[in-house]
Amino acid sequence: MTILAIGIATGFVYALVAVGYSLIYRTTGIVNFAQGAFVMVGGMATYWLYQEHHLPYPLAAAGGVLIAGAVGGVLWVALVSPLWRRNSPAVVVILATLVFGDLVANCVAKGISADPQTLPPWIHGFRVQVGGASIDGQYVIVIAIALASIIGVAVALRRSNIGRAMRACAANTQTSQLLGIAPRRVGAAAMVFTAALAGLAGVVFTPAQYTDYNSALNYGIYGFVAATIGSFGDLWGALLGGILLGVVTALTGRYISTNYELVIAFAILLVLLVLRPQGLLGRRAAVHHT
Amino acid sequence: MTASRVGGGLTAQGLTKSYGGVHALVGVDLTIPERTIVGLIGPNGAGKSTLLKALCGFVTPDSGSVTLGATTLSGLAPAQIARRGLVTTFQHATPISGLSVLDNILVGMTEQHAGGLFTALFGTPAYRASERQQRDRAYELLRSFGLERLAGLDAGGLSFGQLRLLEIARAVAARPRLLLLDEPAAGLNRVEIDAMVTAIRSLRDEHGMGVLVVDHDVPFVFGISNRITAMNFGRVIAEGPPAQVERDSAVRSAYLAVEVEGGNG
Numbered sequence: 001m002t003i004l005a006i007g008i009a010t011g012f013v014y015a016l017v018a019v020g021y022s023l024i025y026r027t028t029g030i031v032n033f034a035q036g037a038f039v040m041v042g043g044m045a046t047y048w049l050y051q052e053h054h055l056p057y058p059l060a061a062a063g064g065v066l067i068a069g070a071v072g073g074v075l076w077v078a079l080v081s082p083l084w085r086r087n088s089p090a091v092v093v094i095l096a097t098l099v100f101g102d103l104v105a106n107c108v109a110k111g112i113s114a115d116p117q118t119l120p121p122w123i124h125g126f127r128v129q130v131g132g133a134s135i136d137g138q139y140v141i142v143i144a145i146a147l148a149s150i151i152g153v154a155v156a157l158r159r160s161n162i163g164r165a166m167r168a169c170a171a172n173t174q175t176s177q178l179l180g181i182a183p184r185r186v187g188a189a190a191m192v193f194t195a196a197l198a199g200l201a202g203v204v205f206t207p208a209q210y211t212d213y214n215s216a217l218n219y220g221i222y223g224f225v226a227a228t229i230g231s232f233g234d235l236w237g238a239l240l241g242g243i244l245l246g247v248v249t250a251l252t253g254r255y256i257s258t259n260y261e262l263v264i265a266f267a268i269l270l271v272l273l274v275l276r277p278q279g280l281l282g283r284r285a286a287v288h289h290t
Numbered sequence: 291m292t293a294s295r296v297g298g299g300l301t302a303q304g305l306t307k308s309y310g311g312v313h314a315l316v317g318v319d320l321t322i323p324e325r326t327i328v329g330l331i332g333p334n335g336a337g338k339s340t341l342l343k344a345l346c347g348f349v350t351p352d353s354g355s356v357t358l359g360a361t362t363l364s365g366l367a368p369a370q371i372a373r374r375g376l377v378t379t380f381q382h383a384t385p386i387s388g389l390s391v392l393d394n395i396l397v398g399m400t401e402q403h404a405g406g407l408f409t410a411l412f413g414t415p416a417y418r419a420s421e422r423q424q425r426d427r428a429y430e431l432l433r434s435f436g437l438e439r440l441a442g443l444d445a446g447g448l449s450f451g452q453l454r455l456l457e458i459a460r461a462v463a464a465r466p467r468l469l470l471l472d473e474p475a476a477g478l479n480r481v482e483i484d485a486m487v488t489a490i491r492s493l494r495d496e497h498g499m500g501v502l503v504v505d506h507d508v509p510f511v512f513g514i515s516n517r518i519t520a521m522n523f524g525r526v527i528a529e530g531p532p533a534q535v536e537r538d539s540a541v542r543s544a545y546l547a548v549e550v551e552g553g554n555g
Contacts, residue, residue, distance in 0.1 A: 161396070161403040161421070168386045168397040175384045178346060179464050180372035180401045 001133040003254045004247065009139035009208065011246020012146035013039065016201040017223025018230065018238035019150060020194035025232055026170035028084075028187040031094050034075055034101035036220025038195040042068040042202025043211030044108050047117040057120065061203045068199020069192045075100050076191040081184060101216055109213040116212040122204070138208040145204045149197060154235055162189055198223075221262070222249070225269045231278055298359035299323040299500055300376065300468050305344055305354035314340040315351065316524040322468060322500045327490065329515030329532070330504045333544060337524040338504050339381075342472055345502075346378040347371040358468060373401055375467035379457045381476060387446030391437060391456060394445045395428040398463030428463065435459040435489060451482040458489055468500040469493060475507045483507070487514055512536060520544070 020035045046064030049055045055063065079096045126137030157163035168176045169186045177183065202211060226245045230237025249261040300322040307315040315337050322328045332338050343349035345356060347368035356363040363371050386394050403420055432438040435455045440448065448456060454474060461469055475483050493499045505511045518535040520528040528538040535541055
């Protein structure tokens with residue numbers, strides 16, 4: 001039971017990363033492999049503000065989210081936007097995001113800490129009894145915050161003007177441009193927003209386990225697999241993919257070996273790519289925009 | 291606003307564009323005064339499409355300039371040109387599928403929305419007021435184009451005639467000063483063409499816009515336009531009121547004669 005709860009909570013973190021992949025892909029056609037680095041930055045920046053600068057915990061947490069969003073902004077302004085303007089091939093942009101993620105991880109290792117760090121739980125002594133097992137309440141908080149975030153994103157995409165602009169840009173870039181919606185501005189908004197969202201995942205998940213600069217790559221990979229499982233570009237698919245992946249890797253770690261978690265994740269990815277390339281919830285191939 | 295209305299029309303001067311050895315545009319001048327409907331005619335390959343794309347920013351001309359009122363449009367990106375008041379609809383009907391008819395109209399209004407991402411996320415009163423105001427205006431527009439029954443449907447499921455009307459309503463939602471319509475009557479039946487004529491006239495008379503109509507349907511273009519510009523081989527061959535252009539010998543041989551032959555055959 002405990003392992004299931006941990007798996008689901010981890011899955012929600014993957015889901016938030018997957019939502020980031022999906023939104024960026026839908027609006028810009030770019031696969032942003034720096035997505036995992038934003039999770040790590042959220043956790044490590046909060047640790048840095050709280051432990052080293054002694055900010056009050058809520059303020060440090062908010063700072064972690066904002067710093068992650070700002071790092072997303074830097075990625076956009078420094079790399080993606082100039083490459084896009086020059087009509088660089090998609091593979092170059094994708095590689096640039098991968099390198100950027102690695103660069104951020106190394107900066108964190110040098111500038112903040114190279115060791116794994118954790119944070120205090122949000123509510124001290126909060127534990128939940130499920131079927132006779134006692135579960136760390138932080139996992140429940142992770143699930144609640146992540147679920148609320150994803151519902152919030154879904155509502156914002158449907159009901160807000162920026163959400164509509166993002167959906168319009170994803171569905172028909174040329175017509176959106178003719179109506180005054182600049183794809184680059186929409187892309188910038190999507191990048192900063194999804195980076196902050198991934199940062200939030202790091203902020204809330206770090207107290208349940210730990211974060212170090214290396215985890216950037218892991219979150220990036222698991223989030224990518226989750227997005228692919230649930231059809232790249234679909235919000236609820238990302239959630240489903242994240243939870244499935246979280247549970248499967250947790251069970252693998254518990255009953256086989258933690259060494260096989262990544263192997264299983266990649267095996268799922270490969271089997272899906274062959275048997276159901278459109279993802280579990282996908283109805284058609286994703287639309288490409290360059 | 292008053293100042294820009296004086297001489298707020300479009301002026302394109304000396305637009306030239308070549309693809310390899312093909313001269314798609316050769317020193318094209320075009321004027322669209324405000325509150326005027328200008329018809330652009332010419333046989334296939336005359337350069338009409340290239341001219342439209344050069345005006346809306348999808349093609350960068352080799353030389354020449356485009357201004358709208360006091361604003362220079364040359365060198366700007368399509369979205370920037372649209373935000374400065376020149377909105378284009380293209381020949382192939384392009385619904386933003388997956389969005390409702392109402393949302394399509396609201397997308398056209400994105401630039402006038404007072405709200406940003408954060409006000410939207412937290413649903414501030416100012417944001418909600420702006421959103422409500424936009425929805426009211428969107429419904430009003432749908433009513434005036436006879437589309438209000440369809441507001442909740444996916445725009446991808448509309449008939450061709452409905453789509454053309456939706457496109458124009460969506461363009462009007464962006465509050466342009468000048469609207470470029472690429473073959474608005476193509477593929478429409480007579481009843482739909484009548485509705486389109488009424489809609490385009492109301493753009494000029496009620497919304498005070500300048501309109502450029504590019505179409506192959508000669509009676510439609512000559513019937514609706516205040517002035518006609520005729521093109522052939524990338525050049526303007528005639529310009530003036532419809533009655534005058536209709537009598538022009540160059541136009542008759544380049545275009546109208548072909549049409550008449552086509553009609554007889």
